[in-house]
Amino acid sequence: MTTNDDWRTLPTGYFTHELALAPNPLDGAPEAAARIDAIESRMLVGGLDERVDRRLCGPAERTTVELAHDPEYLDRLERASAGDPEALARFSMPDMRVGADTYRAAMCSAGAVVEAVDALLERTVRNVFCAVRPPGHHAGRARASGFCFVNNVAVGALYALRRRRLERVAVIDFDVHHGDGTEEIVAENPSVRFFSLFQWPLFPDRRIVPTPSNVVATPLAAGADGTTLREIVEGLWLPKLEAFRPQMIFLSSGFDAHTEETMAQLKFSEVDYAYLTRRLVDASEALCDGRLVSVLEGGYSLRSLARSVLVHLQMLGRNRT
Template sequence: MTTALYTHADCLNHVTPAGHPEQVARLEHINGALAGFPQLDRRDAPECTDADILLCHPQSHLDAITAAAPANGWRSLDADTHISPGSLIAARRAVGANIAAVDAVLSGDVKNAFIATRPPGHHAEQSTPMGFCLFGNVAIAAKHAMERHGLECVTIVDFDVHHGNGTQALLWNEPRVQFFSSHQSPLWPGSGSENETGGHNNIWNFPLAPHSTGQEMRQTYEAEIFPAIDRYQPQLILISAGFDAHMADPLANLNWQTEDFAWLTRQICDLADTHCQGRVVSTLEGGYDLTALAASVAAHVQVLMEKSA
């Protein structure tokens, strides 16, 4: 068994304004880094259905995003979030890849999967695109696993440097999900305090101080997050894999190294081996220094492949 890689050339057609950090080059650099892994099970990200998006978002949100897509150029949904002619299908493939990856992992077709798509998703709230995100990709994956596969215990680990406010909002009242977010604080979007615990004590936020290192991250996960996952005994682990906590990233101030992402991935996979037959689906979120992003994704996927062998 090996690791499935879901991606699609359509995700290169989500074009943002010149100088925007969430740029086409992110995926190009990731594709280059993963080209050296021929043993990956490479799969085209399918386009999702409307029903998939509606697992987390109202019809009005889907209609608004669809109507916003311009015929040319781009349209700004807020100061940071933009949509171009190719953005809608790219976003639908990001959702579709999450649906397909959950299906593949739960069926035993593959042990784990990495989704290299864009735009990212963990900032999109019920009716609000924001933070470069249009739809809540990972939250939708969790809902799909529960509503269509009958899972009752799903864990999401979000290690992006920015708080996963969208995933938190979409799953706030969902007792079948345990959501963890470690993130720099203070930092945009300003949410993610420890007292934000969800409607069923299902939200766990772990703010990390600016300029803290991977050592502080490891201590937090070992003392707080891993024991909580152990107690929960999830049937599936989803990862919001943002690589912008890297010390080279221009949008934040954490000082993780590439090997910290490999360490964290290995620990999460070990928990998955213990509780859910190794079933992990990881989805790209942030990471904006192109060299650090490519190296960190490669390290992350290398561990996924080792654990799936």
């Protein structure tokens, strides 16, 4: 724990990895390198690249990733990436393709989140945005789904608890799709509170019923907008966060609830993402010395993704003294 407010003077971390710009092996997939490229171009234009602490992260250690995943599943993913036909046949879902870089890229995405936890506990940054792909929140303990292979946010949360000895962490998922993999991995873990909003019904149409006791799930009908978001944040998330007293807050930051996204039908805007980020940064600063790790999930309309991440980063670095 810090004894003063010096951390407020530190820059926001922008953690990424060398394969975040590698092509998706599935031609034409919306989960593409152009997403990171659009974010970084917008940061350059907005002058944000000079204000963040940019780090290129390496892969997470295998034993760390095994905190969230079945070792046999990780073996299979590694063999599939190496071209093993039997392992490749197990990754035959229509929205996924495993290429030569997939295993390493997924391990590097998780590695960025683990490095973010360390950087916050060693207090070398104020908070962190992990610009990673593949994303992670649909990946379950032993399954890949929806462009996700390793559940980056779950690996980070479990690493913070088991290896860095925190006692309580919160995970907040505002991607338009339900973070079903995260819910599966953290279900009934009393050290984790998982808050999630999502359009329903919509991919992946998979929920644990009844909802696990540590999960605060808010399914939303198509058309829900920023007014609904504010009701959830003020009426549900902030009071429950305050009661839980997390020592670190993780965000599964998907920006595909934006009104310009064609993949779903929620109506959020940049103003809403700025509001949401500001409230969560304020909560992290009041509850846990600002220890907040934001991890990129979805967001496929390149223009709205880039603008939304820009306001997200601006709010992460707000009032830096």
